[in-house]
Amino acid sequence: MLNISLRQMRTLLAIQKHGKISAAARALGLTSPAVTLQLQQLEQDLGCQLFLRTKTGAQPTEVGDIAIQTARRILSELASFEETVQAHKGIAAGTIRLGVVSTGKYFAPRLIAAFTAVHPGISMTLVAANRSEIIQKLHDHDIDVALMGRPPTTFKVHATLFGDHPLVFIASPDHPLVGRLDISREDLAEQKFIVREKGSGTRSSFEFFMSGTPGGLRTTPTEMDSNETIKQAVIAGLGIAFISGHTIEQECLSGKLVLLDVVETPIRRQWFSIRHSSRTSTPALQALDDFLRLRGPSLLPVLSKPYPAALFQSAMTGNAAFPD
Template sequence: MRNLTLRQLRSVQAISRHGTIAAAARQLGLTAPAVTLQVKQMEEDVGLALFDRTSDGMRLTVAGTAVLAAANAIETSLRALSDEIDSVKGVRSGTINLGVVSTAKYFAPRLIASFLEAFPQIEVKLRVGNRHDIIAELKDYKLDVALMGRPPTEFPVESIFFGDHPLVIIADPAHALVGERGIARERLLEETIIIREQGSGTRAALEGFFGQNLDRLATASVEMGSNETIKQAVMAGLGIAFISAHTIAFEVEMARLVVLDVADMPIRRKWYAVCRKERIAAPAERAFKQFLVERGAKHLPILGRLYPAEAMEAG
């Protein structure tokens, strides 16, 4: 396999992305026979088929998936090398493909804006998605850095802590529990609890909080797939909810939501910047990580402004 070329690897990437040789050829600026030849040469070199030819288009085989992963890794390394050379030349530029889980979208734009003030020549391409999708794109080298609460364990990653992540129970201001202090978790199970979908970090934290009462939690809970939907449901009086404090700053300030004073809450998790461990970080990426360590926490909503006890003392 020492004779593999970048053109061959990029042909595999393009076919995987578009599903047909004709579409891949258009993207690459080549003829369809030329792309077919690239794939044929690779398959002869590898000794295995890289694609299954189906009526619905070209589908990667197991070997093809392995080749695609290598192609993505090489492409990422080449881009990092280009940025590194620019850095040696004194050019403070580059591109960062940044992914954030949906909960982080409430502070990520503010954080990015502050970073770009210090590094105006760096371009940040933002991708927001659920935890499953962000991890998949990080694994496939489509993202350079991902902001999330629980680093993945499926593949080796480097995780850099940059701020605390409190999780709280919220209610409509007219709810009967508003004003009570030290609410027991057993009391919460008497209410309808609106929770995120399976696989989300928020859902995992809530299940850990209720421990041995997961059956009762399942009975008491209603699942919704986004923080915005959950907030609207709580404001409509459909129940209480467990949610990131970083998603509700505006609604609490406008007195549309209240954080309940629950015993043993807030649950404090952490925010991490996560990247693949074997990647060579480009200068732009290194600058962003350093920025997160030094200033990232300053761009997170302050829990003291949201939590009942502190709010009462401030008022």
């Protein structure tokens, strides 16, 4: 029977996170010799080495990786247990580590504010990253809940649908395609595009949407790693972009960006609240699930029309003269 303490588990995770004994010691408020001693005792109890000491830092061995994953699960379960006990005492409390894909950071603060106003005893932390990174954090139990599009398929999860996620094409107000109706993929293929990096869900959706275009894109897209940079590039006239409709609310209202009326868009995806299947639900997590189902849709940004109302009415009566 192994006799591993919670302190040793926390030490193990700190070494993995910070990469060096000295950095882990600072994070834990301990001395380096104390952290080294705890690691040595743990390795002695297990009968195997957990980290390789290299010039670049401590690298987990194969057994070390297993020990790290086990420690994460155990500490996560203990946190869940503590929250459940507090709930049985009538204390509405808990902590939720929330992760969102990059496009979600535009509404996540609004969602957190609304949720904590209803549940003031529940605290939340927020981390935003691209889809690949958020999936990894969810897998590693570094976050409790992820807000993202399609659920991951590489491990089992519990997913709660809480709203639509439109993906749209945008341009600067003086772009030649602005004002046209029913823009085709072929028309788009002639344009200069600014796209997200590989690993982004928006990038994958863009490539899928344009994959059937005869001849493909005429120019190589310019890759940028954030929605903010992409929006500024489009405003500057460097090209058009395919982006989440939930990232452009303010720019559309101010007239800096315009939605393009592209055939078969907006592409409708969904937002999900996702947790690892091995993560035990707590009263706090259940409260968040219930809140998202009931109020999530109302907290998402609303898209404006991609064309002026007068232009649309003229098109319906056959009196409009649209750009070629």
